[in-house]
Amino acid sequence: METLDLVVVGSGIAGLAAAKTYHQLNPEKTLAILEAAADLGGVWTKGRLYPGLKSNNMLGTYEYPDFPMDTETFGVKSGEHIPGIVMYQYLAKYAEKFDIADKIRYQHKVLTAEHQDSSSSGGWILTVVNNGKEKSLRSSRLILATGLTSEPFLPDFRGQESFGAPLFQTASFQKHACTLDTAKSVTVFGGTKSAWDAVYAYATRGIKVDWVIRETGHGPIWQAPPYVTPLKKWLEKLVNTRMLTWFSPCIWGFAGGYNAIRDFYHGTAVGRAIANAFWSILGNDVITLNKYDSHPETKKLKPWSHPMFTASSFSILNYPTDFFDLVRDGTVKVHIADITHLSPRSVHLSDGTQLPTDLLCCATGWKHVPPVRFFPDGIDRELGLPHDPTKTLLFTKDALEKADDEILSRFPRLRDQPVQNPKLKSPLDTEGLSSTDKVTPYTPLTPFILYHFMIPPTNKFLQTRDIAFAGYCQNFSTAIMAHVQALWITAFFDDQLPGKTLPPLKRRLYSSEPVEDVKSLEAIEYETVLYSRFGKWRYPAGRGAQQPDFVFDALPYLDLLVSDLGLKVHRKKGWFAELSDPYGPEDYRDLVGEFVDSVEARKD
Template identity: 40%
Template sequence: MDSHYDVIIVGAGLQGLATARIFLQLDPGLNIVILDSKETIGGVWAKEKLYLGLKANNLRGTYEYTDFPMNDEFGVKKEEHIPGESIHAYFRQYSEKHDLTRRIQFQTKVNVAEKIQEGWKLELENLNTQGRNAGNARVHSPPSPQQTVTCAKLVIAMGLTSVPKPIDIHGSEDFKAPIINFGDYATEATKIYEDPAIKNVTVIGGAKAAHDIVYLMATHGKQVNWIIRASGHGPTWMAPAHVYLGPFRCWLEKVTTTRIFTFFSPCVWGDADGFGFLRNLLHNTRVGRKMVDTFWWKLGSDLIDQTHIAKHPETKKLQPDQPAFWYGTSLGILNYPTDIYEFVKSGQIKVLRKDVRCLKNPKTIQFEDRSEVQSDALICSMGWKFEPSIEFRPKEIHADLGIPSSDFSKSQKELWDKCDALADLELFTRFPKLATGPRVDDDYLVVHQSLPNSALADMTAPPRQFTPWRLWRGIAPPALPTRDIVFLGLVYHFNGAVRSEISSIWAYAYFYNKLNGPFMSVSHPCKELRLEDRVPAEQQLAALEKGGEVNPIAYDTALFNRYGRRRTPYGSGFRNPDLVFEGIPYLDLLMGDIGLSAWRKGWGWFGELFGGCYDQKEYRGLVEEWRAKVGKV
């Protein structure tokens, strides 16, 4: 490796590859390296992360870059769910097409990112000093076990599904049976379902990944105890890929990217689409709010009817605890060859809505009510760590960076508390429905220290309270004075491939001062960022009476963050942006920042309202279009 780069990209998955391709397309002379801790390309779709039966929620056509359509060569037909092996092959070919493979340094972990006067200094750890092959071509020579490099610009493109939460159940050392974290599932699962001595498997978790595990174990003849915490969010919403809205059979993904349906979400930046008057009618009038409530009630009730989970006492335990409105992208798709619910009805899968107290010898799981079950193996799908896996230095800049941290100073915390209070006030004033949703307390932002299992009972090490991600536009630090770092891939979005491309253009424009300023506000995209446009002056004074001023971009960031907390509390909105029906307006907002038209259907407002869904074809050629607009980049 070189000792210095123009741009370092951390992550060789969906976002990192798009960013590298677009940056090099805009400036072929950039010295870029992509760092990834895995052995192969693809991020969550790396070869070593794939397991039997893994498929995307997406159907072919919606999980691909705009310049590289997925064809029959990848072994998947139109409107079929894409197998993990096909996605991995797709990324490998995409990387080869754009000459990215030679720029990737695999099995290289970034431990520390330190801010220096001009750029960043990274401390790297080589995870395999013997080197590694990417496909059939050897990539960079392996670095020394520890190495330091610098860069002018840093792109963190790891997403939030890189590091699983640790298993911290008391008594794990006494269980005397296999315990698998979902992060190791791809390499460890075969040891469970191929072992005839393992007859009973317990799975903890209620999200889509837990559904995958339960289905795989059941189809291999295992008796499954499916534990979903009574004190947690419960099971997620599951839906078929095609749903009925009244008499119409609709592709669910494309419903969420059809502009007219996006009006039914109380989106704080929704006016960026140019249809603010329609949104106001729907969300600020009694009749409009009744229509919105009816739409969401009908969508949820139709999903329950189409999955039939309410018609059997056992499958009814998998009915979500809250209406679909509050879940965001945590919704999963039933992409299995057979009906998972038949295993529940037959009793092969037993659903338990209980909290685990501890593990005991021999092979015993005890619940808080002191009841117990026996199990030959335990698989935990507890979600992913939301705090950065990279240590950012110095810690005094954490607030300016906008990263989750427990190291904010008192004054920094007070400033963000003020921003949050003002943001909640604006949200509840503009969208009363957001004040009625389920609350997520701060326990979801608490991280317990890594402790030996024997120490978990007394919890001698205090937990750490983290802040959520607070990034301007969900991408850039809200207060760092230098434009030399962005965080891409943290905005959950149903059309992640398109988001990855548009956000990459935005990031390039941000780095090199090409954004279409003056910057527009989230709540009033037609206006410049000014705090006085948001809430009445007397309420501002009340919120700020302890002194200090709120930076408009900081407030815009807080509004973006608090919207997620209020809009998708049963998704991941309490920690990072989680967008479904808000996804197209979000892309509209980014398009406005880079000076491109968000209306891409043709025929003006008529085409936007009745021209169907937005997908890859509407955004094809954006790099060339933007380069032509701004001239030499």
């Protein structure tokens, strides 16, 4: 059986960063990146590049800190969104530059991972399928970087066996791109960004689009212009401006300092009034700029959720022409209804409407559980992965209640939870879904419960240090986060995190000997459940109850990880720049070198 020092599962943005950083700091170690697809890239792999796909971020904010995306090489100019094919090319060049391209094994799908409990150092036996053949390999350490958009969820509609037309999820849009030339009328189901993309792609070809958004769902997402607020600020830079992040209640916000002003904004009535005004201005600006109320059809696309309680589903209008013109001129017809069933080349809605159609394209989201099955049975709980709450829980009800009490006492604004849709139901409760589909991903499970959203908070895995999860957060700062998480995970594996972050391996978590600045197991466990539980209260209009999903809290999260690494958190030159200049990839460019220097200094 082949034995490796590290296996990374997934070659998207997080997986490539994790592999690159580990290889950079441990060049003598053996490494493999196992990728189920035929090419690298994750959401940017060639097989998922549907027509018109672009990044929400514009050039300069969606790149690894140590690998700038320059205009001369990639052809994208300042102020432009990045085409999907360019993102693929960029990631391919990153893998080549940092000598990990030859470590990727394509069409290698990991089916199972079995922990070696009998070994004091842990390790994993992986079952992998390649070209229809199963094989096993052993790895001392494992990084799961499959992310939160690896396995699409496609509902099973009643009557679909007689539909007689293409029925596909947007993840497969590229495979059905020929319908852009052949279809006369189409139906798009869903209100997420990929639904908007599909609607735009078909409508700009002159194809009639019936756009169905569930009346029992979360409604249309927030779609902002690239520049927002009366000051016309670049949105993805706006959310990474330190003084603006203070308006967001954040349980890990202390990591960035300035705690007195954070306490003022969220702990006093006057401060909360100011913070509420900020969110009102931000939301009203988007509504005004998009002119939702100027037409009865565009009015249907006005977001149902409060902007403060919306996370990464807050997206950006990155289209070359005015999206809303297609709605106003009648090319796109919006239906707020549920799908009850399908019949031959027709979609039937809960309001009695029957839509003749040439296809049904579903923007219905992703399975939120990892695609790898872990053994022995029940280990999902110890790993901090979503697990059945009717069985033994990772944390007690008392721990959850304690966390809730702390969150709501520190942030009273979160007690007033918005009711964005009183008709809200799980997609599996809608009339149009068959009983055969009432399984994962919507079987109620616990959320992810990972220490700092990366590692299991249990004593066994804090001792073996043989598994981590990269890229299981959603925000606007994906590439920066991947870079910083990769360094944190490598430091964790190599037992090089400062003692105040996690106890060194040579010190037992249960040691009774007092050690200054070393976290106890109990502190690690509580902090983990506190951060996990925070999402439920902070982002009810997003996916915060299931997974780390945040926007204005991304910079404080980076602060937390950089602080964990023992490095400088405030990275701007001067106090005014620190507060007002947006953070970007350039601010973390030398992070790996800084960490290497700090490790050497600690040795001395």
